[in-house]
Amino acid sequence: MNQPFSGFSKLSKEEKINWIAATYFTTPEEAVALLKKYWNSDAKIQKLHDEFIENTITNFYIPLGVAPNFLINGKYSTIPMAIEESSVVAAASKAAKFWSTRGGFKATVIDTEKIGQVHFTYKGDVSKLELFFAQIKSTFFTDTENITTNMQKRGGGILDIELRDKTNLMENYFQLHATFDTKDSMGANFINSCLEQFANTLKREAQQFDLFSETEKNIQVVMSILSNYVPNCIVRAEVSCPIEDLEEKHIPNPISFAERFVQAVKIAEIEPYRAVTHNKGIMNGVDAVVIATGNDFRAVEAGVHAYASKSGQYSSLSHAKIENGFFTFWLEIPLALGTVGGLTSLHPLVKLSLEMLENPSAEELMQFVAVAGLAQNFAALRSLTTSGIQEGHMKMHLNNILNQFDATEEERHQVKNHFKHHVVSHSGVVNFIESLRQ
Numbered sequence: 001m002n003q004p005f006s007g008f009s010k011l012s013k014e015e016k017i018n019w020i021a022a023t024y025f026t027t028p029e030e031a032v033a034l035l036k037k038y039w040n041s042d043a044k045i046q047k048l049h050d051e052f053i054e055n056t057i058t059n060f061y062i063p064l065g066v067a068p069n070f071l072i073n074g075k076y077s078t079i080p081m082a083i084e085e086s087s088v089v090a091a092a093s094k095a096a097k098f099w100s101t102r103g104g105f106k107a108t109v110i111d112t113e114k115i116g117q118v119h120f121t122y123k124g125d126v127s128k129l130e131l132f133f134a135q136i137k138s139t140f141f142t143d144t145e146n147i148t149t150n151m152q153k154r155g156g157g158i159l160d161i162e163l164r165d166k167t168n169l170m171e172n173y174f175q176l177h178a179t180f181d182t183k184d185s186m187g188a189n190f191i192n193s194c195l196e197q198f199a200n201t202l203k204r205e206a207q208q209f210d211l212f213s214e215t216e217k218n219i220q221v222v223m224s225i226l227s228n229y230v231p232n233c234i235v236r237a238e239v240s241c242p243i244e245d246l247e248e249k250h251i252p253n254p255i256s257f258a259e260r261f262v263q264a265v266k267i268a269e270i271e272p273y274r275a276v277t278h279n280k281g282i283m284n285g286v287d288a289v290v291i292a293t294g295n296d297f298r299a300v301e302a303g304v305h306a307y308a309s310k311s312g313q314y315s316s317l318s319h320a321k322i323e324n325g326f327f328t329f330w331l332e333i334p335l336a337l338g339t340v341g342g343l344t345s346l347h348p349l350v351k352l353s354l355e356m357l358e359n360p361s362a363e364e365l366m367q368f369v370a371v372a373g374l375a376q377n378f379a380a381l382r383s384l385t386t387s388g389i390q391e392g393h394m395k396m397h398l399n400n401i402l403n404q405f406d407a408t409e410e411e412r413h414q415v416k417n418h419f420k421h422h423v424v425s426h427s428g429v430v431n432f433i434e435s436l437r438q
């Protein structure tokens, strides 16, 4: 197949699958059978999933797990996590249990401001543009009333609009930089609709502004779009306890553990290579809850990593200290999340996940997500600074290897028994299975 297929999206699902199978697979019947095996037997649910995107051919499973025993601000919760990486839910659950007997997690929403921008070019006298903006600023609000009325009823809306001169970065480049409160919705559609109206208002009003020359009237809007960088939509999650309380089976010497832990965080603060992996561990927890609750993990990822670079150097999102005999570990991350709109009322498992979290507000969801990120980071650093990460990872990975080899129940039993007392490695497990089979 080395030519474009025009009209592919107009084919029926069955036709799409048949074409793909015939074009790319040596055994088309097997490919078709596999794709269909993953269809939902409930036609209504399947139709829902088919319509989420274009050209759906089947469903792609990711496990939905739960991490119980999360004590957050004095209340226990079970956190749903959608993720394929074997050790993540186990690590979150362990960290939750650990902190549940040490005061639990504290989570606070610091701010919830969202941002959108109209990027435009203007050639002319900047002071005239500033005067023009000051005169028409209220029109941006009145022109968007039909969009903002409902949001205002819920207590949100447009917070402010600023004119920003960016000509030091690009010739003739200016912005309308607007801030929003979108309450329990992530707000992407609301913000983008407001911005597109701002752009129309800007162009219309410029034509009517008497002080502008003909060139100045010719404002060109390049684009209008929300920003996924939300440095003022921040949540903080924290754990803290007297150092001696850190003691447990795997932490016989809590003082040296706490010191090493703080050093590990410090390394992530000063060393970008480590910071990226450190933050990846945080995002293991963050993304899993963001996906389970139907939020946009790409938006969250982009915004979080931009935030991690806000000093000009990519750095750790979490921090740790030892002060007056107390160990404190915390993170602050930007999270633009919604618990209404988008997938939240459409995807049955998203609805279920939100119900499991007792139908949180967007602010409460920000807290759950940040706590899951901190728990994950704690679990990773605890392993890294004590036994090393591979012990736990490989134990969890054992199942994947057994599945890869289609191991029988008896083989699984023998392998698990053997590796209770031996270091798990991929080749070690493979050799052991092969020896069983000889």
Ligand code: MEV
Residues within 6 Å of the ligand: 085, 277, 278, 279, 280, 281, 282, 284, 380, 381, 384, 389
């Ligand atoms: C693996 O998914 C995540 C870790 O690499 C995180 C870390 O190194 O802190 C274990």
